[in-house]
Amino acid sequence: MTAALIDVAPRLIRLGKAPAYLGMDRNRFNREVRPQLTEIPIGVQGVAFDRLDLDAWADDYKRRNGRPGRQTGDSTWDERKPLDSTFETESGTSTKSSEVCAFARALCARRLNLDHLCRLNFDQGSSAVREAGGCG
Numbered sequence: 204m205t206a207a208l209i210d211v212a213p214r215l216i217r218l219g220k221a222p223a224y225l226g227m228d229r230n231r232f233n234r235e236v237r238p239q240l241t242e243i244p245i246g247v248q249g250v251a252f253d254r255l256d257l258d259a260w261a262d263d264y265k266r267r268n269g270r271p272g273r274q275t276g277d278s279t280w281d282e283r284k285p286l287d288s289t290f291e292t293e294s295g296t297s298t299k300s301s302e303v304c305a306f307a308r309a310l311c312a313r314r315l316n317l318d319h320l321c322r323l324n325f326d327q328g329s330s331a332v333r334e335a336g337g338c339g
Contacts (some may be wrong), residue, residue: 204233210243213253213254214253214254214255215243215245215252215253215254216247216251216252216253216254216257217249217250217251218249218250218251218252221236221251221252221257222236224300225257225260225261230255236257236260238257240252240256241255241256243310313338
């Protein structure tokens with residue numbers, strides 16, 4: 204009879220592997236996780252952490268920061284409905300160039316006192332007004 208090899212997760216996880224075990228980088232591990240764990244010295248310089256402590260930290264983190272999985276069906280908040288522009292009205296800013304130019308001209312005259320620049324660019328369209336600087 205031959206003995207079967209059984210893969211067993213180690214109880215102690217060395218410092219170099221602990222961040223990967225939790226799925227994070229070393230800096231975040233050192234900043235957020237390591238201060239809350241008991242360090243186990245291994246040899247002269249080695250440091251390890253109990254896998255069960257790492258699991259407990261992950262469970263606590265999940266309890267505090269987790270959220271329920273995505274639901275399916277008609278009651279989900281993010282269900283997308285196709286928009287039909289003929290039946291729905293939307294608010295917003297008009298993009299007609301004449302209105303944009305008039306608005307830019309009013310801003311220039313009122314705020315920046317550059318009415319002459321706006322008049323110069325008014326006939327060239329709203330993109331020229333914006334490119335001239337200060338009017339868009």
